[in-house]
Amino acid sequence: MPSAIVAGATGILGREIVFELSRSPQQWPTVHALSRSKKEEYPNNVIHHHIDLQSSASEMASSLQNVRCEYVFFAAYLQKDSEQENWDVNGALMSNFLEALVTTGAMRDVKRILLVTGAKQYGVHLGAVKNPMLESDPWLTGPEWPPNFYYNQQNILREFCSTHNKEWTVTYPNDVIGYAYGNFMNLALAIAIYASVTRELGQELVFPGAPEFYTKFDSFTSSKLHAEFCAWAALEPRAANEAFNVVNGDTESWQNLWPKVASRFDVKVKPDQFASAAGAWTKVIKDRLPASLTSHGDKNQPTSTPLYKKPPVSAIAPSVGLEGHPITTQSNLVKQIDLVQWAQREDVKSAWQTIAKRDSVREDALEKATWDFLQFVLSRDYDLVISMSKARKAGWTGYVDSWESLDGAFTELEKNGVVPT
Template identity: 45%
Template sequence: MATAIVTGATGITGSAIVEHLCKDSQYKQIFTLSRSQPSSSMSDKIKHAHMDLQSSAEDMAKDLSHVSGSVIFFCAYLARDDEGEAAKVNGAMLQNFLDALKITGELKQVKRIVLTCGLKQYGVHLGQPKQPMHETDAILEGGNWPPNFYYSQQRVLMDNAKANGYTWTVTFPQDVLGFAKGNFMNECTALGLYCSVAKLAHPDSELPFPGSKANYMAFNCWTSANLHAKFCLWAAQAPNAANQMFNVVNGDTESWQNLWPRMAARFGCKVPKEMFPGGDRSKYDGFEASGPSDLHDPAPVAVQATSEEVGIGMGMPDLKKPSTLYQQVDTTKWAKDPKVMKAWETLRDKYGLDQQAFDKATWGFLTFVLGREYSCVTSMSKARKMGWNGYEDTWDSFEETFDRLEKAKILPPVSQLKKETPLSS
């Protein structure tokens, strides 16, 4: 029988892993660690411990004195605006945690650590990467590439594994679709609020795509938090997953040209007769646009664009120019528009919705994921070849998450929302 430790247990990826651990008969005990207390315990297998990952190894050891596990799922991270600071803080956080377990003597019980990272591994936040992305793609380091905290954490993980005799697995999910109570930092919350409020705030309940035409037509992959959790449990036990890194996406390739009409239908909105009346640099009437703005120079694909080694480079030196970001509706400014705020307050008061959801929604992240003018497609071949056969339809992932957000009083019930009329009519 296995025991597990989950850090970041109240976050979107961490809470999903805890949920699946509770259902898995292989695990007899689960220690959940976070700075906050869980609102409830879904299983008597769970024991929660308060722990501040920003504290010293010695202080963490006091909180971990009763905690042990054969498998660790490390899902915690701290966001920082400065990339160098993020690398320093998150690398130290993981190192101090491992040192704390060494102080308590429990690190010797650990068989495998599963670390959750993401597609920043390939620099998707910096611009267009090579498509599709593979785990063997070169990392973006040296020269004028900014620090990457994933690389810092991976080095800490690998160095400590070699010194202490455990194995490791690293996952790269993409634009995770999921929900955790009290956590509003996710794509579905902001998207669901945008669509719900548009029903009342926009003329004729039109639902303009906030991002660019290029993004609307691009191809992308998403990761269900539910599927990612299943993958992590598989990776924790699969012998051939030891000391490996894996892309983890749903398994389909999707596009907003297919998903956006479904969003409109779900929330009772209308697709505009002409989504981009001014072309790729259009501006939806009544709302501010944002950009275009350049991302990192050069784009990440430049690493593979050329190579001195024959057969390795793409032979396309012209790909080095920076990628751009553009939104025909700047969602950060949209959320502060008087018409939008009035529509939100109407829905909030009528359906008893959580004001924090709107206040803390990640509008800036939505600006990026809908405004980047390039595709983000990853390969699942490596995991498939090693025996992983999990799959989830991306639209089903959106639907399931929206349903949960409704039950949590973050989004209004669509059955009632569809009956609402625009405030201006």
């Protein structure tokens, strides 16, 4: 029976891979979980190793002397300020780690290496994308596009596997719903705190992102479903040397999810949550290229930040007949409420302190929540529809309802004493 190494074992995606594999001890008798920190206890078939993937390959090799495995799952990630730094740092994390396994001799037994990346593959962080997103869509390379660290990681992986005669699989999750604490991108934790504080302040729940996005589509990835996918793909012959989108299988929008969030946290959605902003956001939509709109503090007037100078969909515009279409002009992030500023407001901090003391939950959760990431997820002004056809054709049948996965993530945050029940 095979053993596995999971790098990034405390992350929102890696953590679930560790737990998913550990649930089948007959299939996976030993799971080596690797990260710098150790945040929780593991089942008996999991061995945790403290390791710094930023150290040299030889240093890592000396910490991994007796670690052997047939399958490697790489879900480690370090968020940097620029795309070039992300490219350099995350590429080096993975290549040094793979070299370390060559040095220890562990690579001899490895059959397949699975790399977790994401929908930035399609430039979802740059602006409007072609919908639905397909694994066969062209990569955004060349001098007109910023560096994309997923391309670097995938090129390193493919070259390494070709040199060492190994198989690889890559996953592209999007807007992950799951449990983690103190990580870089975690939308469930920030939403849970936003809703809990809103209730504590006796207010109605206002969607902080783009009014336009409220009725557009997004595709989410449950970290649990993604872990099941990884366990399946590692052993599936049809997944060898292929990259796959991994999303829940439904397509959601906040007009459907936001009222459920409100009800879950016992608050009411503000019925006219976009009314005070209506004039301003109509202007945003009309102009599509505002440098910025004036912020009017708490009046929920949207502010707009332009994204990359041209959206990814513009790369294919001539071939699909979209040249000159408004979707090919620069996209924007449109905020009704600036969540980073909101989380620093005195009334918000004091409400969270009251909640934390009264309900014995983590006081530092307000700072640990990734407000900038939630803001980004809610403030885009374009659809994100990700196709699961390729995975389905390869035999994958997994599916989860996105609201149920979000509800489950809230429950896990409650059980772990992060947010109040």
